[in-house]
Amino acid sequence: MTTATESALPHVNDVALTAPTESVDVQALRQRACTELLRQAAIEAGLLAADDPVPVGGAISEAAASAIELLIERMVQVPQPTDEACQRHHAAHAARYRVGERVHARHILFAVTPGVDVNALRQRAEACLLDVRNRTPEEQAAGDRFAVVAASTSNCPSGAQGGDLGWLTSEECAPEFAREIFGKAEVGVLPRLVHSRFGLHVVEILSREPGHDQPYAAVRQAVAQSLWHASFATALSQYVQVLAGRARVHGIALDGAATPLVQ
Template identity: 50%
Template structure:
């Protein structure tokens, strides 16, 4: 089924999912509605207009010192010096226009195989990984917390499991089969040493929530065909 937003057909071929394509179209239409974007503008102009739109209509609260301290106290494992993991991965890259369901199916089938026969990991990485690390059997070496994209970071640092992780790790680059071979816990850092980092993490989380709510408001006002986006009943902005 084709995707339409307020009667306008959406080209989903360049997006990882129909939902993301629909969200982009919602934002484009809202920017045009507010005279931030001209009809027929190119992709660069659309991206700039959407940035202006979000800056105008999405309010992201600054975390207070008290909120930062509470977060730090509740998540001490996140703030350690010298914390490292030794990890390997196999990347199934997702790029615009690629058939995402088919790529996911191949990755899931290989994950099942490697969970039963982990000794095949190096060979499969050399054969199939879209990451340069595939030439080294998927070896990523020692990773510090914060050195990878957030989704990958969370997968390898949260928890205590060793070996091949039971599920695919989905990041902006695609689907990863990940093996954690060693964990080095490190030493706890005092709050004063990581206060700025805590504030940045809370700000990023607040931005993600605010953007999600804003999109749900737009979806609640829109006529959507061929895609389902969770709608919000009340507006985020007046």
Template identity: 60%
Template sequence: MHEVTDKPARVNGVELHAAGEAPDAATLRQRACVELLRQRAIAAGLLAADDEAGCDGVISEAAAEAIEGLIDREVEVPEPDDEACRRHHAANAAQFDEGEALRLRHILFAVTPGVDVVALRKHAEHVLLEVRSHEDGVDPFVEAARTQSNCPSGAEGGDLGWLTRDDCAPEFARELFGRDELGVLPRLVHSRFGLHVVEVLERRPGESRAFEAVAGAVRASLRRQAYHTALRQYLALLAGAAELEGVDLDGADTPLVQ
């Protein structure tokens, strides 16, 4: 349970939540990072000075566009060289296998406009705990999917059948493929659609591919990692020059850089 405080967290005096609201630490970090970027966009002349900051984590469309332009302009992402790509492939060859498929079922908690994401995450984590802590011989997943899931697959107990990487959103696939886990995953999977409780029922391994056949995908994977690292470092610089109250960004990941 989060402590309710009458003193909102702030970034350079801009409040991140209303008095009496108690966002969790991850939500506060996300809002603080977005606010740091919004303020930097104003200072860089990419956003009007009268752009209003929301204390609910929602920013204007103009601010979102300005932040995207700011990141493109000020966050330098190094291009991985051939040697780095080959090392990455050698260490993570399973991620680039061809034909790997998983038989999945899931429970989707959709993130829609106006939804209380903190409350939704708490509820999703509660359902995750329930389906992971059942007794032998009892399977609560089907009923939970039928009554809780926002996906049409809920009517089938959350069954998604066999899926390949190409069948999934990239951020969803990254959490599931190239691994060995079976059963209900111990953490929620985040995607553009919302929060997922996922069970891997079966894995069908793919065929290994030589580096030359997947060089483009390897380079894209390393470039994505480099982008996350560069954005994290950029945010750390902004945080170091800012006055932060009630939020700690030291060494912490946020959904912006995961």
């Protein structure tokens, strides 16, 4: 029997997504909701036992993980991209497949940690971005404001060096971070926050070495894989939205939710 306390928690079809004393950020809560929708769909499809244990702390059983993989394989089918589509993609995004590109960057990290108020964290990061960007030449000449703020604010050890990350290649960065700083011409403090699995970054590009583009023939497989994964992520997200539309979801908005990561 569901208690009043349990019913007040975020839940999917009466399965609570958090414990009463547990604090979970919005992104993690969405991931739990998407995973629970898939777990319940696997039970409905006969791929998982009806008495599969309810997840605790977001952790699902090994049987549930295997059943969800099978469910996704069955329900989310994406064709391989055509060679014409791959060539068009490469022509429009050749910089993504550039080799030898390096950037000298520094950053101020606002780390997303368990229980952190993500909205408040974003507001702090945005205020910091305005602070280090909107300075007159005279103020900039008076001192290195970026380094000072990094030393006092950044949640990264690089703060001790003014946020300096040194020279980086795309392979040395998280993919979502690399997409924001490589294959572009921007130099200086970027006019936007950079989101990564680690948190929110205020980033300054100090210098660039452009590298060189690769011909389509050399990267054809990488292009095809990139397009397929993008199509798969979209199809999986759409499938989860269909499941959400049929379920009783309380306490979490799944509109525009990111693709669920089932681990």
